[in-house]
Structure formats: structure tokens, C-alpha cells
Amino acid sequence: MKKKSDRLPPNERRSQLIEATLICLMREGASGLSSRKICAQAQVSVGLLNYHFSSQEELVAIAYEEISRRYHEALKAHIDADTKNQNMPIKTLVSCAFEADIMSPDQLRAWVVFWSKTIDSKLMRATHGRINQRLQNYLIQVLAKSLPNSNVDLQVLAIEYSALTDGLWLDWSLNGEHQSSQLWQTILNQWLHRTLMLA
Amino acid sequence: MKKKSDRLPPNERRSQLIEATLICLMREGASGLSSRKICAQAQVSVGLLNYHFSSQEELVAIAYEEISRRYHEALKAHIDADTKNQNMPIKTLVSCAFEADIMSPDQLRAWVVFWSKTIDSKLMRATHGRINQRLQNYLIQVLAKSLPNSNVDLQVLAIEYSALTDGLWLDWSLNGEHQSSQLWQTILNQWLHRTLMLA
């Protein structure tokens, strides 16, 4: 029963610990944020965490970047794959807003933890600022392509859209429980319909 | 330096502990949720908490009801006081959405904690359901008075409005830092303007 080597190059080990962090946060929410639980999830001893990360705060900030990166990539993947709406990508965005890879209650469990940490920690606030800027820029691009001849303020529209989706996710995740996302999807569809009419 | 009696009837002591809980949560966010910190804030010994509340979970659920009740009352107060918009109360709602008594970053600090607990705890989920239902009903009333001849689905509109304000609060509180709420207020104003045009 000899174990093969369980040593990994630092980058891979770090990725594994980040992945374990996201799994714990999505599974348990705030109570999943524990060095011991994260290391157990990664099947690694407690001490290793502080060898690869200077503190839990740093790990959480990096995990926040990672979940945001995945979210961003998932959005791009949906938009790039929807060949019918290449010149109206906001439609794609709206129609996939509640797909499992974009947003699920599990994911929100993790996001809420990140938000609550953002309030307390300077490092997290800086991280959140960067993340938010990147996502907002991408959203503005999407809106610019969708509304080429409109004179509405795209930044304002982008902030409104992301606020609306955040709020709908919250509502869906906290109230919906086992329900489908049907109702919340309808709300988003109607918002888009109105916005396109007036833009 | 004799102390006057520091005994209180149970109801008053309970209120005081609930108040202390809200203060701690608004001041420190998640890390303020500690029996010891709450009792220190109330200038009371640790043991007393479990004399008046069976567990911290119960205290938090009741505090959630309380902050929601205050929020509800603050909304009503604004609407009742705005004599110019008695038949268009949604305008009042929008214009006071970022007033300090309605929503401030401090308040959001507490709400985020309640949301994160709602994910984990059955008791909190039940509480959240009740709170949400009450607020939604009130919002529907407000919308019904504001749009008497409209045939839009008021429940859908109510959910959209509360999701939008939740999202804007989040964005404002996490990004805005020391900024004014000007930008976020503008977004909400424009949303109302569009909604009224089409309703």
C-alpha cells in the first residue's frame, strides 16, 4: 500500500488549496471558512496552508479573485457560444443568468462570505475593487455592442444590471430554496425588454 | 458610588440585548456576532444572554426581525410624511432609498450577516421568509397606489424593485466606501422614470 509521491509543485498545490477553499465556502458558507476544513478538503495537513499562503486572509482574497475569474469566463463562454446573438450579447447574458455555471445558490453561499469579508478587510476591499472594475468593463463592452446607437450612459446601465442580477440572485437563493428560477428569470427578461425599447 | 438597581423586567432586558446585537453587527459585521461582545455592549455579564434567549441563533433571528421591522417603519414614516406624493408613494420610496435611516453601509454590514446566516440555519430561513413576505406585501401596496390603472404584475415589479435596491446597496457599500450615494441614486431614479413611462 505504498503511496505514490504526494508532493506537488507550489503552483499546483496553491491551486488545489484555492479550489478546496471554494468548495468549502460553497458547501457550508461562512462556517466552511476554516483552515482545518479547507486542508481536510484538500487532503493535506494544517500546516501546509501557511507555507503556501502568508495568512488565511490572503488565501480568501485569492479565492475571491478565482471565483470571479471563473464567473467572468463563464459569461464569455456563453456569449461566444451563442452565435445567434453576436450583435446583441446582452440577450445572451440575460438568458443564461440563472444557469448553474453562472449562478447557483451554492455559488451565492461563497459570494456572500466574500462580501462580508470585504466589509472588514482592507486587502479584501482592494480585491473587490479590482474584480468589480473588470466585470463592469466587460459588461460595458457587452452593452456597447448591444446598443451601438444608443446615447444612454453605459456605465450607469452596467451598474444597474449587475445590481439587479446580484439582488435577484440573493432573493432567489434565500427565498427560492428548491424552487426553479423561473420567476426571477422572467423579471430579468422583462427588464431587458423595457431597456431595449427605450435605449 | 452605589449603583442604582440594574435589574430590568425581561422584556426590557431582551430589547436591550437585541439593540446591542444590532449595534455590534452594524459596527463590526460578522466578527461582531459574539455573545461576549454583545453582552459587553449591553454592559451585562455573559451568562445573561442564555437566560433570556435559548441560544445565539434565536437571538440573531429575533434581531433580524427587529432590523426588518425598523426598516419597514422607516419606509412608512417617509411615505406618510411626504404629503406631496400621497398618490405616488413609489416616488417617495425611491427618493429616500439612500437616506441614512433607510440604508447605510453600517446597516448593510448587519444585513449581510443575516443573509449569510439565512443560508445555514433553518430558523433563520423561516424568519427571512416571514420578513420578506411582509416587505413584499407592503411594496405591492405602494405600487398599487402608485399605478392604479396599470396592468403590470405588481408582484413581479415589487421583487424587481427590492432586488434592485438590494443590489445597489451592496454595490454602494462595498465599492463606494466614502463616496456619496449620488451615482446609485441616479440609477434608481432612472429606473423609476422608465418604469412609470411604461406602466
Add this chain to the structure above:
DNA sequence: AATAGTATTGTACGGTCGTTCAATAACGCC
């Protein structure tokens, strides 16, 4: 094969956590 360097382990430390409970102090009532 010996060595230097690096990744990993597990224990230990000091703290804080929520909760329990015997002791105590203040109260209303006779």
C-alpha cells in the same frame, strides 16, 4: 551515495467561541 534544498507533517500555543451552572443579589409578597 551524500548533500543541499524544498515541500509536508503534526503538534503545540494562545485565544475566542457558545453554553452551562452554582452562587448571589434584588425583587414582590406576607
Add this chain to the structure above:
DNA sequence: GGCGTTATTGAACGACCGTACAATACTATT
């Protein structure tokens, strides 16, 4: 004044927390 009743105290308990660190196991180089 004496006496149940009830509110309050603070120490104690066991659990978990993040982190530090000496010891160990693995890898690469010579």
C-alpha cells in the same frame, strides 16, 4: 423582617480557531 421567586453574575468547560515551528520526507544535484 423574612421568604420564595427571579434576574444576574462570573468562572469553568470543551470545542474550535489561525498560526508557528521543529521534525520529517521527498527531490534534485553532485
